[in-house]
Amino acid sequence: NAGVTQTPKFRILKIGQSMTLQCTQDMNHNYMYWYRQDPGMGLKLIYYSVGAGITDKGEVPNGYNVSRSTTEDFPLRLELAAPSQTSVYFCASSRDREAEAFFGQGTRLTVV
Amino acid sequence: AQSVTQLGSHVSVSEGALVLLRCNYSSSVPPYLFWYVQYPNQGLQLLLKYTSAATLVKGINGFEAEFKKSETSFHLTKPSAHMSDAAEYFCAVRRGSQGNLIFGKGTKLSVKP
Numbered sequence: 001n002a003g004v005t006q007t008p009k010f011r012i013l014k015i016g017q018s019m020t021l022q023c024t025q026d027m028n029h030n031y032m033y034w035y036r037q038d039p040g041m042g043l044k045l046i047y048y049s050v051g052a053g054i055t056d057k058g059e060v061p062n063g064y065n066v067s068r069s070t071t072e073d074f075p076l077r078l079e080l081a082a083p084s085q086t087s088v089y090f091c092a093s094s095r096d097r098e099a100e101a102f103f104g105q106g107t108r109l110t111v112v
Numbered sequence: 113a114q115s116v117t118q119l120g121s122h123v124s125v126s127e128g129a130l131v132l133l134r135c136n137y138s139s140s141v142p143p144y145l146f147w148y149v150q151y152p153n154q155g156l157q158l159l160l161k162y163t164s165a166a167t168l169v170k171g172i173n174g175f176e177a178e179f180k181k182s183e184t185s186f187h188l189t190k191p192s193a194h195m196s197d198a199a200e201y202f203c204a205v206r207r208g209s210q211g212n213l214i215f216g217k218g219t220k221l222s223v224k225p
Contacts, residue, residue, distance in 0.1 A: 042215035042217040050210075092213075098206070
């Protein structure tokens with residue numbers, strides 16, 4: 001039982017490049033989330049999903065897109081990378097909106 | 113709207129001393145409150161959660177937290193700090209409509225030998 005798996009763990013992007021951060025969970029959770037963590041700022045919600053085919057914006061969605069075609073996968077897409085997107089990204093999942101959230105190990109992204 | 117405030121971005125204690133990490137919340141409805149711990153270069157791990165069943169909540173690694181509605185607080189404590197407790201701690205409240213967590217800015221705990 002792997003829990004929440006994120007790939008890659010590290011990535012350096014040039015300004016204007018695009019990439020997809022992968023997230024998969026094997027717990028059959030309906031709810032999935034993407035957060036970004038910046039030093040001294042806690043975690044901010046980017047996008048979330050309450051089930052396959054359903055996604056919605058969080059607090060800081062600009063510059064990102066998501067899709068949820070299956071229960072297991074919730075990829076995060078950066079289309080035109082900007083230095084402001086340098087951050088650590090965490091994917092999380094929960095069984096329902098009241099259950100605890102399980103987090104992946106994070107992806108550290110640097111945009112130069 | 114729900115929010116969380118953690119008092120003190122850094123806390124330093126000696127090994128064996130009491131750990132007290134402060135968290136105050138704002139919520140218009142009975143809150144679901146959580147404490148998570150993050151070790152360096154790792155994801156977040158749940159320490160404990162409050163879901164209205166009991167005001168004193170016991171978690172992993174000897175941590176506990178007390179929900180005080182009158183003070184809108186959910187402070188995290190541990191009677192005796194261990195070197196392995198050095199990490200960053202996040203208090204969070206669950207947003208009811210979406211289910212996502214709203215996090216405080218975190219408190220970095222250092223433990224001196």
